Amino acid sequence: MLLSIKNGFGSLRFAHGLPLLAAAWLCFAPCAAAEPVKRVTVPIALPFQQQQSSADTAASSAPAAAEASPHRLQTTQFTQTVAPAAAVAVSSASSSLAAAVQPASQLAPKPEVLAAASSTAASIAAIPGASPVAPAARQTAAPKVAATSAKAATSAASAKAQAKPAAKTAAPAVAAPPVAAIPVITTAAIKAQRYPVGHPEAFVAEFEDYVAKKIAPFVPGVAIVVVSGGQIKSLQGYGVRRAGTREKVTPDTVFRLASLSKPVASTAASVLVNEGGLSWDSTITSVLPKVAFKNAKYGKQLTLRHALSQSSGLPRHTYSHYIDQNMNYADVVSRLRYVNFVCPPGKCYAYQNVAYSLAGDMIKQKSGMSFESYVIKKVFEPLGMRSASYGLGSYNASPNRAAPHIANGNRWVPTAVVGNWYKVAPAAGVNASIVDMSKFLLGQIGRRQDALPLAVLNPIQSRVTKNTPEQNYYGVRKAVGNTAYGLGWRVFDYGRNKNFVHHGGHVKGFRTEMVFNRDLQIGMVFLSNSETRLARDVIFKFLDMHERAQQAARKAKKQ
Numbered sequence: 001m002l003l004s005i006k007n008g009f010g011s012l013r014f015a016h017g018l019p020l021l022a023a024a025w026l027c028f029a030p031c032a033a034a035e036p037v038k039r040v041t042v043p044i045a046l047p048f049q050q051q052q053s054s055a056d057t058a059a060s061s062a063p064a065a066a067e068a069s070p071h072r073l074q075t076t077q078f079t080q081t082v083a084p085a086a087a088v089a090v091s092s093a094s095s096s097l098a099a100a101v102q103p104a105s106q107l108a109p110k111p112e113v114l115a116a117a118s119s120t121a122a123s124i125a126a127i128p129g130a131s132p133v134a135p136a137a138r139q140t141a142a143p144k145v146a147a148t149s150a151k152a153a154t155s156a157a158s159a160k161a162q163a164k165p166a167a168k169t170a171a172p173a174v175a176a177p178p179v180a181a182i183p184v185i186t187t188a189a190i191k192a193q194r195y196p197v198g199h200p201e202a203f204v205a206e207f208e209d210y211v212a213k214k215i216a217p218f219v220p221g222v223a224i225v226v227v228s229g230g231q232i233k234s235l236q237g238y239g240v241r242r243a244g245t246r247e248k249v250t251p252d253t254v255f256r257l258a259s260l261s262k263p264v265a266s267t268a269a270s271v272l273v274n275e276g277g278l279s280w281d282s283t284i285t286s287v288l289p290k291v292a293f294k295n296a297k298y299g300k301q302l303t304l305r306h307a308l309s310q311s312s313g314l315p316r317h318t319y320s321h322y323i324d325q326n327m328n329y330a331d332v333v334s335r336l337r338y339v340n341f342v343c344p345p346g347k348c349y350a351y352q353n354v355a356y357s358l359a360g361d362m363i364k365q366k367s368g369m370s371f372e373s374y375v376i377k378k379v380f381e382p383l384g385m386r387s388a389s390y391g392l393g394s395y396n397a398s399p400n401r402a403a404p405h406i407a408n409g410n411r412w413v414p415t416a417v418v419g420n421w422y423k424v425a426p427a428a429g430v431n432a433s434i435v436d437m438s439k440f441l442l443g444q445i446g447r448r449q450d451a452l453p454l455a456v457l458n459p460i461q462s463r464v465t466k467n468t469p470e471q472n473y474y475g476v477r478k479a480v481g482n483t484a485y486g487l488g489w490r491v492f493d494y495g496r497n498k499n500f501v502h503h504g505g506h507v508k509g510f511r512t513e514m515v516f517n518r519d520l521q522i523g524m525v526f527l528s529n530s531e532t533r534l535a536r537d538v539i540f541k542f543l544d545m546h547e548r549a550q551q552a553a554r555k556a557k558k559q
Helices: 020-033 135-139 141-163 202-218 258-274 296-301 304-308 320-324 329-338 354-367 371-383 391-397 434-444 454-460 533-558
Strands: 002-007 010-015 080-082 185-187 221-228 231-239 254-256 405-408 411-414 430-433 480-485 490-494 497-507 510-517 522-528
Touching: 202 221, 202 231, 202 522, 202 533, 221 434, 231 434, 254 510, 258 304, 258 354, 258 371, 258 430, 258 434, 258 454, 258 497, 258 510, 304 354, 320 329, 320 354, 329 354, 354 371, 371 434, 391 430, 430 434, 434 510, 434 522, 497 533, 510 533, 522 533
Parallel strands: none
Antiparallel strands: 002 010, 080 185, 221 231, 221 522, 254 430, 405 411, 480 490, 490 497, 497 510, 510 522
16 A cells, blocks of 8 residues: 655655655655745736726837848857756657757857847847857857757656557558757846937837836746847847746747748758759659649649749648648648649649648658758757657657647637647747747848858748738738738738738647748747737837837937
């Protein structure tokens, strides 16, 4: 007979006959060493309860120096504290660590605008006049620790598997992505600098205030990064990772990206095309001969470009409902042979997830490694995206991860993470922090050409498939025009400015948005662990604040 005593830290079991006082001491002595975490239920107002505020405050400011060239390299200094091996060896009840994500060193930039200090040991900033220092030296230890942890966990998992009796032969399934050993990282936030009225960068603080006051109080958690002049000017986390706890969202908190994963996949595809391993006009059936389509003529015309530009010719969201139903990805692809085309490939726009993910299969076939491993090697590591990963296993292995939330009455309630949409990894499989996304953003605006040269960026950020503002989810905004889908990116003009690049994502309990303009050298990423409707307007709030600040600066310059 066993005596079981449970508390907030787990469960301890004692053999019958152990003195009760000794048992109680063994249970509560270790508990006294750690301060218990208080669990409270906090009512959080939902977006539909929020009252609309008056018009946004006017932007500010004084003329600024000319912007840096959009094609110059930048390495932003991220001072990151990595926990010791014991803390890095994080595992989940549902998965074991099997592979380590190891960042490549970043090249030092030309000495123009770079980091400065904070009163704490961990700080990141971008201040004119500072000398550039590559962060590679500070990041060497963590990958080794992560790799050691992954190796140990893999060995343990292997031994456990050998101890189990042989299972019955099952139907073949698509291999799960490698589970990354996510290091424990601490990155200091960057607070926007305040400028007087008429300064062209006054919009950064205005947008930061908007998120802090108009969004953060009404959602469980949110993280943002703002880039201006090709430099990170704001990097913030607000709220909590899980409602009812005090687990704060930090710049290193990992969120699911949902469909914001699509630009990551197209970037990887562009790298492979740039290396000569694949062509944009490579047909899907020539690379994946087992994939069949009902209209064989159109099926043979379908290319990598068509898949990534949402111009496959298949009906909108073909078989996305099967992913919702948790059907195996390979089985969903096999059913494409039953679908009629609605137009020839390349002739009409229709958003896809399953057909989009065929690009990942093509990358796997042509690169000789799994799609996820190729992205890690060619995108995450070169950019230094240290906590970015693929799959549910890696999400669960992330020590600092945001829980998804759904609305329940007047509260946000944590909910379970389901793995169905991880099955279409190119379309919706990435997990990343706002620090990771700040590095991805800098790469996309041309500041990391050592990792993502213009030959990689230009094809994916160009208009490929013409569509409407409504199809790009921009509603009836009068200032929006010339909308199209590129390769994994939405492209549009807004007011007097051209060629904004954007994508968003939405999966159960998460919303994400990213927008940037290479010519203007501005950009923003928004991550939330809730399905907030406030995310619908966040990109245009950002763009409007930027434009008002530029108008104020031009006016101040004339005076």
